[in-house]
Amino acid sequence: MGTFDEKGEYTPRQVVENDLGSMSLDEAYSASMVDVEDGQIVEGSVVKVDRDEVLLDIGYKSEGVIPSRELSIRNDVDPSEIVSLGDRVEALVLQKEDKEGRLILSKKRAQYERAWGTIEAIKEAEGVVSGPVIEVVKGGLILDIGLRGFLPASLVELRRVRDLQPYVGRTLEAKIIELDKNRNNVVLSRRAWLEETQKEQREDFLANLKPGEVRQGVVSSVVNFGAFVDLGGMDGLVHVSELSWKHVDHPGSVVAVGDEITVQVLEVDLDRERISLSLKATQQDPWQEFASNHRVGELVYGRVTKLVPFGAFVQVGDGIEGLVHISEMSAHHVDLPEQVVTPGEELWVKIIDLDLQRRRISLSIKQAAEGGVVAAEYQEHFGEHAYDDEGNYIGGATETPSDAEAAWAEYYAEHPEEAQAVVEAAEADAAAEGDAPAGGEADEAQPEG
Known part of the structure; x- marks a missing residue:
């Protein structure tokens, strides 16, 4: 063997004649060489470097060459980060002689062979492997467990993770779920490990969770059929039908990932470890609220939302529609609803029936035209002065002036001479009407013939 100097330079040991004894130089050279075969692990x-x-x-008769791609299971590494001069390293013989006569070795293949036996033993014992995340690839993560272990994105956590980049560099524990040496395939599942380690915690959590309880949670994911909410130990599902009292086209219109919400526990399935939740159960039922604040015979203001052959639907509250x-629709006969109203039109209607149990409200445009008691919220909106003590609309001179009237008042204030002319013209018209006899009465005063 040679030696390394202070600068790390390697110097082969010089062979002198006295070293040989009775052997020839060729015999001594052959005796000093190790014998290697393809696939053999050497040190x-x-x-x-x-x-x-x-x-x-x-x-061997010449130094072995380890190409940089054969140094590590990690891609695109700097050789100096993997080995240093003087390190003792195991390598697998890939080729005794390439076309240039070089011995080609692989450090990562030797590492792989050593690790494979360990991995097989761990899987047989249903144990756990651990290693740092070294790469994000399509569909998951690569862990360094002595070889490249693939962890699918769907098996990283108990629920699917969208952004895998933050896991790079973290050391994760996982179960081995698939092993195929011929295909160099090792598939891992961290979710299986989490489920196993958290089983007792989940059982305790579920045992202490009772239907009817109100809990705080954070929306963890939104899907087409609802939203999953993290209750601080497990996720529960708020089905789309339990998100709101109103119709919901997509759960994303009601909640978003990260929202903190209050939910009520509807059902706890211990066998399947599923929790059903409701968001709308923690909110005021708009139908109940409407029924509490209104009564049959009241006038309410609404907007036409839809026409059907038998009438029109009118929205009279948040999420409340009546027919x-x-x-x-009218005091006279109507063949088609569009003869009277159009979608988007706003108008007064009278409540003629209110069925809270069936969530149905019957309304009337015809009866609203006949007058009646206006609902309290509209009295406040239009001003109490516009209604008598019984709530009947009476209007009056104290009504808020229209925008046009206000504009004319401002104009006349700036042009008093025109205002005076208008006043004088009005007085002249009034005088003329007062002097002339009423046509009908004059005719009646004339004798017949």
Whole structure:
């Protein structure tokens, strides 16, 4: 063997004639060489580190070459980060002689062979492997467990993770779920490990969770059929039908990932470990609220939302729609609803029936035209002065002036001479009307013939 100087340079040992004894130089040379075969694992010292390869002295007739791609299971690594001069390294013989006569070795293949036996033993014992995440690939993560272990994205956590990048560099524990040496395939599942380690915690959590309880949670994911909410130990599902009292086209219109919400526990399935939740159960039922604040016979203001052959639907509250039957649209006969109203039109309607249990409200445009008691919220909106003590609309001079009237008042204030002319013209018209006899009365005063 040679030696390394203070600068790390390797110097082969010089063979002198006295070293040989009775052997010839060829005999001594042959005796000093190790015998290697393809696929054999050998050990040697690192004698040179370049950017694209490492030279390893294994006692063969020439140093073995480890290409940089064969140094580590990690891709695109700097050889100097993997080995240093003088390191003792195991390598697998890939090729005794390439076309240039070089011995080609692989450090990562030797590492793989050593690790494979350990991995097989761990899987047989249903144990756990551990290693740092070294790469994000399509569909998951690569862990360094002595070889490249693939962890699918769907098996990283108990629920699917969208962004895998933050896991790079973290050391994760996982179960081995698939092993195929011929295909160099190792599939891992961290979710299986989490389920196993958290089973007792989940059982305790579920045992202490009772239907009817109100809990705080954070929306963890939103899907087409609802939203999953993290309750601080497990996720529960709020089905789309339990998100709101109103119709919901997509759960994303009601909640978003990260929202903190209050939910009520509807059902706890211990066998399947599923929790059903409701968001709307913690909120005021708009139908109940409407029924509490209104009564049959009241006038309410609404907006036409939809026309049907038998009438029109009118929205009279947040998420509250009532039906104006075609017979209640007008005092005269109506063949089609569009003869009276159009979608988007706003108008007064009278409540003629309110069925909270069936969530149905019957309304009438025809009866609203006849007047009645206006609902309290509209009295406040239009001003109490516009209604008598019984809530009937009476209008009056104290009504808020229209925008046009206000504009004219401002104009006349700036042009008093025109205002005076208008006043004088009005007085002249009034005087003329007062002097002339009423046409009908004059005719009646004339004798017949």
